[in-house]
Amino acid sequence: MKSVIKGASYILAHTPDMVLHNGTTQTTERIVNPDSEYLKELPGHIRSYEQVLSYWPNQVYIGNKTPDELAAVEQPWYDKTCDVSDRYGKFGQIMPQEEFLLLMQACDVFDLVKLDSAFVAAHKPALAQNPVMDESILARIGDGIDGAEIARLVSEEHSEGLYHNGALVGCVNRAHDIDVNLSAHVMHENIVSKASSVLALLSAVHTTGISKDEVEYVIDCCEEACGDMNQRGGGNFAKAAAEIAGLSNATGSDARGFCAGPSHAMIEAAALVESGAYKTVVVTAGGCTAKLGMNGKDHVKKGLPILEDMIGGFAVVVTQNDGVNPEINLEILGRHTVGTGSAPQAVISSLVTDPLERAGLKVTDIDKFSPEMQNPDITKPAGAGDVPLANYKMIAALAVKRGDIAKADLAKFTTEHVLTGWAPTQGHIPSGVPYIGFAREDLLAGKITRAMIIGKGSLFLGRMTNLFDGVSFVIQKNAGSNAPAGVSEEEVKGLIAKAMKEFAATLLAQAD
Amino acid sequence: MDLENQKRVKEFAEQYGPENVVVLLGAAEGEASGLAAETVTNGDPTYAGPLTGVQLGLRVYHVCEPEIKQEFDPAVYDDQVSMMEMVLDVDDIVNEMTSIREQYCKY
Numbered sequence: 001m002k003s004v005i006k007g008a009s010y011i012l013a014h015t016p017d018m019v020l021h022n023g024t025t026q027t028t029e030r031i032v033n034p035d036s037e038y039l040k041e042l043p044g045h046i047r048s049y050e051q052v053l054s055y056w057p058n059q060v061y062i063g064n065k066t067p068d069e070l071a072a073v074e075q076p077w078y079d080k081t082c083d084v085s086d087r088y089g090k091f092g093q094i095m096p097q098e099e100f101l102l103l104m105q106a107c108d109v110f111d112l113v114k115l116d117s118a119f120v121a122a123h124k125p126a127l128a129q130n131p132v133m134d135e136s137i138l139a140r141i142g143d144g145i146d147g148a149e150i151a152r153l154v155s156e157e158h159s160e161g162l163y164h165n166g167a168l169v170g171c172v173n174r175a176h177d178i179d180v181n182l183s184a185h186v187m188h189e190n191i192v193s194k195a196s197s198v199l200a201l202l203s204a205v206h207t208t209g210i211s212k213d214e215v216e217y218v219i220d221c222c223e224e225a226c227g228d229m230n231q232r233g234g235g236n237f238a239k240a241a242a243e244i245a246g247l248s249n250a251t252g253s254d255a256r257g258f259c260a261g262p263s264h265a266m267i268e269a270a271a272l273v274e275s276g277a278y279k280t281v282v283v284t285a286g287g288c289t290a291k292l293g294m295n296g297k298d299h300v301k302k303g304l305p306i307l308e309d310m311i312g313g314f315a316v317v318v319t320q321n322d323g324v325n326p327e328i329n330l331e332i333l334g335r336h337t338v339g340t341g342s343a344p345q346a347v348i349s350s351l352v353t354d355p356l357e358r359a360g361l362k363v364t365d366i367d368k369f370s371p372e373m374q375n376p377d378i379t380k381p382a383g384a385g386d387v388p389l390a391n392y393k394m395i396a397a398l399a400v401k402r403g404d405i406a407k408a409d410l411a412k413f414t415t416e417h418v419l420t421g422w423a424p425t426q427g428h429i430p431s432g433v434p435y436i437g438f439a440r441e442d443l444l445a446g447k448i449t450r451a452m453i454i455g456k457g458s459l460f461l462g463r464m465t466n467l468f469d470g471v472s473f474v475i476q477k478n479a480g481s482n483a484p485a486g487v488s489e490e491e492v493k494g495l496i497a498k499a500m501k502e503f504a505a506t507l508l509a510q511a512d
Numbered sequence: 513m514d515l516e517n518q519k520r521v522k523e524f525a526e527q528y529g530p531e532n533v534v535v536l537l538g539a540a541e542g543e544a545s546g547l548a549a550e551t552v553t554n555g556d557p558t559y560a561g562p563l564t565g566v567q568l569g570l571r572v573y574h575v576c577e578p579e580i581k582q583e584f585d586p587a588v589y590d591d592q593v594s595m596m597e598m599v600l601d602v603d604d605i606v607n608e609m610t611s612i613r614e615q616y617c618k619y
Contacts, residue, residue, distance in 0.1 A: 032560060297558060344538075345595040383544045390540055390599070397598040 003273035004325035005475060006280075006317040007208035008437035010061050011092035011199045012424065013100040013311040015192075015292060016046045017163035022188065023292035023308070038297050043166075045296075047305045049096045054085035057375045058310065060422040062089030063437060071420040077377045078304055088131070090506055091437045092203040092313075098123040099130065100195065100311070101162055101170060106140040107195040107244050108172075112187055114153065115162070115170035117144030132202040136246055144170075160184040179229040186226075189289050193224045194241050196286030196313035201245040204282060204315035215317075216278040218242045218252035219269055221261035222285040223427050241284060250282075258462070259372070259431040261285070262314075263455025263471045266433070269318040270328035270473070280319045283433075287311035287426045294425060295382035307378045312429035316436050324495045326443040326475045332359045334454070334472030342468040348394045351454050351472045353402060363399035366417065366474070367448035370435035371395075372456060373423045387430075388421040389414070391454070431455045432472070439475050441506065444499050449477045513551040518561035521552050525568050531619050535572040536580065538596075542604035545574050546612055553616035569618025574609050576602045 020026055020042065029036055052058055056077045059065045064084045073080060087094050095103070102123055105113040120143060128138055153159040153171050162170035172191060176182035197220060205212055220238035227234030238252030255265040262285060269281040293308050300306070321327065334351035341347075356363060371391035379387050396413045399405045405413055423430030432453040439451040456470040513521075525533050535552045539545040547557060549572045556563040573580045576597055581589060 028560070036559075341592070343592040343596075345592055348595065383541075383547060385541050385544070393599040394595060397595045400598070401595065 001274065001321045002327040002329060003270045003318050004321050004327050004478065005436060005440045006210065006319045006325055007204065008316045008440065009092045009200050009203035009207050009314060010063065010434065010437060011095065011196065011203050011313045012058055012061060013095040013097070013196055013199070013287070014049050014052045014309060015097050015100060015311050016309050017097060017166065018289050019046065019293040019296070019306055019309050021161060021163055022289040023294060023296065024290045025293050025296050038300055041300050042296060042306070045300050045304070045306045047309055050085070051305070052310065053087060053094055054081045056080060056082045057377060057422040058094055059084050059089065061434065062094060063091035064089040067419045067422060067438060070422055075377060078307060090509065091207060092200070095199060098164055099127045101164065102127045102141055103199060104191050104195045105142065106137050107198055108191055110175055112173045112175055113170065113191060114150055114173065115144045116147045116150055118147070119164065119169040120144035132199070132206045134246070137244065158184050160188040176228065181228050181232050190224050190226045192289050192311060193222050193286035194237055196311050197222065197237060197241040197284045198244045200284050200286065200313035200315040201241055201247065201282060204317050208317050210280065210317060212246050213249050214280045215247040215250045215282050217272060217281045218247060218250050219265040219281065219283045220252065220254045220285060221256070221265035221283060221428060223256070223258060223261065223288060238284065257469055258457035258459060259428050260455040260457030260469045260471060261428045262431055262433040263453060263473065266316065266328070266453065267330065267333065267471060267473050270330055273318050273320055274330060280317065282315055282317050284315040285428055286313045287429060291426050295378060298382040302381045304381055308425055310424045312424045312426040314429065314433055316433065322495055323480055323492050324478055324499050326440050327478050329474045329476050332356065332474040336468060336470040338467065344394060347456065347468055347470060348398055351456070351470045352395050352452065353398050355472060363395060363402065363404040366450050366452045368419060368435065368439065368442070368451045369395055369417055369454065370419060370432050370439070370451060371454040373419065373421045373430045373432070373434045374425050375421050375423060378425050386421070388419060392418045436475070441503065443475065443477050445503055451475045513548045513556065513561065515561040518551060518556060518563040522562050522566065522568070525570060530568050530570055533570050535570050537572065537574045539574065540600065542601060542608040545605050546608035549609055549612040550616065553612060567616070569616055571617060571619050572609070572613065574605050576600055577606055577609060
């Protein structure tokens with residue numbers, strides 16, 4: 001029996017000070033060219049929390065606006081103010097930096113994250129107001145230590161500073177004196193990833209209404225590695241995050257594949273549920289500090305604000321078939337194999353047209369394709385173009401070559417079967433998965449019948465292989481006949497009524 | 513251009529002699545092609561990588577330029593590149609590449 005998508009969460013954390021101190025574009029520049037104009041100008045291009053709340057793509061990411069609504073807004077978007085600037089959305093939230101630093105401390109179990117006591121006192125009440133936080137997490141936040149001690153740790157003990165509005169308010173200590181894999185820098189990066197994954201997990205529990213105890217397995221698909229010098233990628237961010245999120249019945253593991261990681265993880269989750277190995281699997285990923293301000297030089301040069309100031313995260317809940325929620329169809333899987341080659345034509349064929357051909361489907365049988373959903377507002381000024389659009393043009397060109405559409409219908413295809421990108425450029429975060437939340441709703445509402453999620457990964461960045469990678473899968477309308485035996489017609493009706501009610505509520509919320 | 517790639521291009525130019533090296537690009541649009549081409553001819557315009565201030569002046573082409581297309585077996589080109597040819601703004605890429613070669617190419 002096919003597994004279903006029970007729901008998804010999408011979260012962002014606004015981390016402007018980490019752009020300056022932890023993004024690799026900035027840390028590299030500080031080493032190579034410490035007196036550069038870029039570093040001098042950069043602070044003047046940082047956005048306020050209010051600005052990131054009213055940024056269109058962010059409101060789409062957390063579900064307060066739809067991709068269609070975004071597509072109707074003329075680009076660029078950085079100079080437009082979204083008419084919704086809520087912190088919370090139906091998929092998740094946009095967390096301010098001060099709360100995120102507290103959450104990082106809550107996620108640290110080795111006493112490595114130290115916060116200034118005044119900072120804790122000033123901001124802990126705000127975190128306590130957060131509807132996805134509970135007592136178990138708040139109880140993990142200590143009273144903090146003296147600011148002078150933090151300054152000493154940063155200057156004398158190689159600790160990585162934690163800053164807020166330019167002021168040193170905490171630090172992440174190294175976890176070992178000589179092991180670089182446990183250095184303060186690596187611990188900082190990993191704790192940020194873990195904390196954003198925890199927030200995504202908590203939000204997924206919140207939005208789907210599942211009980212934490214139902215979750216039996218968690219798969220983490222971020223792009224970080226944790227371990228020590230004897231097992232550098234030893235791993236299990238998944239279980240570490242599940243512990244803090246209170247998923248006591250879950251075990252888990254990490255899936256990696258650069259930006260293709262989330263799609264691999266989704267297929268694995270669906271297979272685990274469909275096989276009966278686990279009833280409820282959550283795929284999760286936190287974000288990446290290294291990519292903050294990645295295209296900052298181009299943004300500053302062109303007078304734009306630094307748009308890569310958000311840590312992203314997501315979680316998708318995959319469960320046994322309830323006869324209602326959209327199904328993951330493992331019979332239509334695209335895979336870029338070792339022998340596929342790296343030419344774009346070969347890549348797109350292997351991920352899009354080959355699986356459809358095997359299933360006897362045409363390109364036009366997929367209502368929406370979700371490839372790399374990078375926000376073009378970020379990538380276009382950096383010379384990388386509109387990434388989703390580039391993917392759609394390739395899919396359309398292949399559809400023409402196959403005879404699925406006429407060449408004259410190319411333009412029509414790239415308006416009907418596509419989405420405008422809204423996800424932050426955090427590698428794995430924009431890769432296919434940002435649409436799953438909306439796809440579930442569109443499928444439940446009968447707006448579409450099939451969506452294809454496409455993940456692609458640049459394996460060559462790890463210098464272990466020159467190969468490219470990617471996998472794809474199809475989410476489809478629930479066939480309805482797959483309700484598990486023993487579930488009465490009444491129960492199914494109840495589930496449908498609940499889903500319709502949820503959908504009506506989202507429509508009402510949008511109308512508001 | 514990626515810092516590691518700059519380093520490799522520089523090393524190949526030193527190993528084989530710049531007159532014997534041709535850089536073949538596959539970038540998705542004109543501006544990115546131009547930046548990469550400028551990097552291997554006039555030096556890294558972002559002043560970040562090993563080619564900063566290094567004017568290699570290498571011959572550099574995009575795979576969709578006619579000079580390169582004619583070097584291919586047409587069947588291979590159809591199989592590997594024709595889809596991208598349909599997608600890319602080839603005229604824009606050719607203009608950018610020609611301009612960079614005219615300004616900075618030494619061979």
